[in-house]
Amino acid sequence: MHDNAYLRKQTKEFNELTSNFQQDNRVVSILY
Numbered sequence: 001m002h003d004n005a006y007l008r009k010q011t012k013e014f015n016e017l018t019s020n021f022q023q024d025n026r027v028v029s030i031l032y
Contacts, residue, residue, distance in 0.1 A: 002010075
């Protein structure tokens with residue numbers, strides 16, 4: 001079981017990756 005700080009770090013990194021993907025409509029089209 002991971003602690004909250006670890007989960008927050010992972011969530012932050014995931015959100016940053018998602019934001020990068022959303023900047024490229026081609027990637028968004030592939031994902032959705």
